[in-house]
Ligand SMILES: CC(C)[C@H](C(=O)O)[C@@H](O)C(=O)O
C-alpha cells in the first residue's frame with residue numbers, strides 16, 4: 001500500500017475552514033490502497049504574534065519530509081503588511097525552489113463572470129516563482145528623508161528562465177490547442193526582456209508543434225478582458241504573473257474558484273498548493289467561504305504527485321457542482337465540501 | 347490676440363489620419379482671438395529607416411519652443427521592438443520631465459464595454475512617468491550564454507514620488523468624490539513600496555478632505571473588472587500605471603477612446619498629448635481609425651494650457667457623438683472628425 005504524506009497549513013482567517021473541506025474531498029477521492037497521512041502546521045498570524053516566528057529553518061526541515069503541502073491562507077490585518085508575505089509565503093517558495101507557479105483559469109458553465117457574453121475561458125498561466133522583482137534585492141539610501149532613493153532589482157537568469165519556459169512548453173504540448181504565449185514588457189525592460197525572448201525562442205525550436213506568440217503585459221490585460229479565449233498557456237515573469245493571474249481569476253469566475261500550485265517540478269522539495277484567495281478575515285468562522293478553490297488546488301496537488309485520474313475526478317465533480325449552483329440558495333462551506341466529497345466518491 | 351504654438355507629430359500607421367481630425371476639432375473649438383500655429387515633425391519609422399535617427403538633441407531643442415505637442419502614434423513592425431519606444435517615446439518623456447502621465451477612463455453612455463451590465467466608470471489614473479523600472483537601469487552579464495544574468499533596476503526617489511502624489515491629490519480634491527487610491531505592491535517590493543506609502547500618507551495629511559485607500563496592483567486588476575465604479579483618482583508607479591491603464595481603457599470603451607497626456611505640470615517643457623492606442627498598421631490609410639481618442643487628447647491638451655471651457659466643449663461633443671453611434675453604420679475617420687468639429691463650433 002502507498003502513502004501520501006501531506007503537510008497541512010490551515011493558516012489564518014478562512015484558511016482552516018476551506019482546508020477542512022479540501023481534505024474531506026481528498027480523503028474521499030483517494031484509492032483504498034493509499035494511506036493519507038497529514039500533519040498540521042500552525043504557521044500564520046497567531047504563531048507570529050505568540051513567538052515572532054514566521055518560518056524557521058527547523059520548520060523547513062520538517063516540511064521537507066512530506067510529499068506535498070496544502071495551504072489555506074496566510075495573512076491577517078493585525079500583522080504589518082509584508083511580514084507574513086515575505087517571511088512565510090515567499091520564503092517558502094524560495095527555500096523549496098518553487099519555480100513554477102501554476103494557475104489555471106477555467107470559466108466553468110454556470111459560473112458568473114464580470115465579462116459580457118459567455119466567453120470560453122480555459123487557459124493556464126505558468127508564472128516564474130523564484131526570480132524577477134521578487135528576490136528582495138534593492139534597498140534605500142537617505143531613508144526617511146526628502147532625499148530618499150529606493151531601488152528594486154529584478155534578477156533574471158538564463159537558468160531560471162529556461163526551466164520555467166521549458167515547463168510551459170511541455171504543458172502547452174500536452175494540451176489540444178498547443179499554444180504558448182510569452183507575456184513580458186520587452187520593449188521597455190530590455191535587459192530582462194531580451195533574455196526572456198531569446199530563451200523563449202530557443203526552447204521553442206525543440207517544440208515545433210507548439211504555436212507561439214508574444215504580448216506585452218499591458219496588451220495582455222486588454223486581451224484577457226476582450227478575447228480571453230485566445231489564450232491556451234501563458235508563460236511569464238514573477239511580477240507580471242502575479243498581476244495577470246489575479247485578473248485571469250477575476251474574469252473566469254472569481255478568486256472563489258482560482259487554484260494555484262507552487263511547484264518544484266523535479267520534486268527536490270515538496271510543492272505547495274493553495275487557493276489564490278487570501279484569508280478573508282471579514283467572513284472567517286462563518287462557514288461562508290467557498291472551498292472550491294481549495295478543492296481545485298487539491299486536484300493540482302494530486303496531478304503533481306501522479307494521481308491523474310483522481311485529479312480529473314475532482315475537476316469533474318467541481319464542474320458538475322458549479323453547473324447546479326445557478327439560482328439555488330447559497331450553501332455553507334461545509335455543504336459545498338460535503339457535496340464535492342460525495343460526488344468524487346460516487 | 348493670443349497664440350497657441352503646437353508641435354504636431356503625426357507619426358506612423360494611423361497616426362497622421364487621427365491627428366488630422368484632432369487638429370480639425372482643435373481649430374474649430376479655439377476662440378477667434380487665438381492664433382493656432384502648428385509645425386509638423388517627421389519622427390517615427392520612416393525617419394528612422396532613412397536616417398537612423400529617432401530623436402536628436404536638435405529635435406528636442408526645436409520642440410521646446412512650442413506650447414505643447416500633439417502625437418498620433420509611433421511604431422511600426424519594420425522597426426525592431428524597443429527602438430522607437432525607448433529612442434523616441436521614453437526619451438521624450440525623460441527629456442521633458444513628463445512626470446505626470448494622465449489617463450482618464452470614462453465609460454460614455456452608448457459605448458461598448460467587455461464588462462457585463464453597465465458599470466459607472468469615471469476615474470483618472472495619474473501614472474508616474476520618469477522613474478520606476480522605466481529608467482533603463484540594469485544590464486546583463488555572460489550575455490547570450492546559458493549563464494546570462496539580466497537585471498532591471500527600478501529607481502524611486504522621494505522627490506519624484508512626492509511631486510506626482512501631490513499632483514494626484516490636487517486632482518482628487520478638485521473632483522466631486524475626492525477619493526485617491528494608491529496602487530503598488532508594497533508587500534513584496536518593500537523598498538519602493540515603503541517609500542511610496544510613506545509619501546502618500548505624508549502628503550495626504552495636507553489634504554484632509556480627500557479620502558484615501560491602498561490596493562496591491564494585483565487586487566486592483568480585480569476591482570477594475572468587478573467594481574470599476576469604486577475608483578475616482580488612482581496614483582501609481584510607472585510600470586503598474588502602464589499595465590492598469592491598458593486594462594482601464596479596455597473596460598471603459600476600448601483604446602479607441604482612451605486619451606493620454608504626458609505632462610510637465612510646471613510647464614518647464616512642453617507636455618505631450620496622444621491617444622493610448624498605437625499605430626495600428628493593419629488599418630492604416632483606410633480611414634477606419636477612430637479619431638476620438640486623439641480628439642479627447644486634444645481636450646487634455648487644452649485643459650493643460652488653461653482652455654478649460656474649450657476642453658469641456660470637446661468632451662461634451664464626444665459624449666453626444668458616442669451616444670448617437672449605437673446601431674448606426676460605422677463612419678470613417680474623417681466623418682467622425684467632421685461631426686465632432688461641427689459640434690464644438692456649434
Ligand atoms: C501575497 C503575495 C506575496 C503573493 C504574491 O505576490 O505572489 C500573492 O499575491 C500571490 O499571487 O500568491
Ligand SMILES: CC(C)[C@H](C(=O)O)[C@@H](O)C(=O)O
Pocket residue numbers: 187188218431432435436588
Ligand atoms: C510604447 C510603450 C513604451 C509605452 C509605455 O510602456 O509607457 C506604452 O505602452 C504606453 O503606455 O504609453
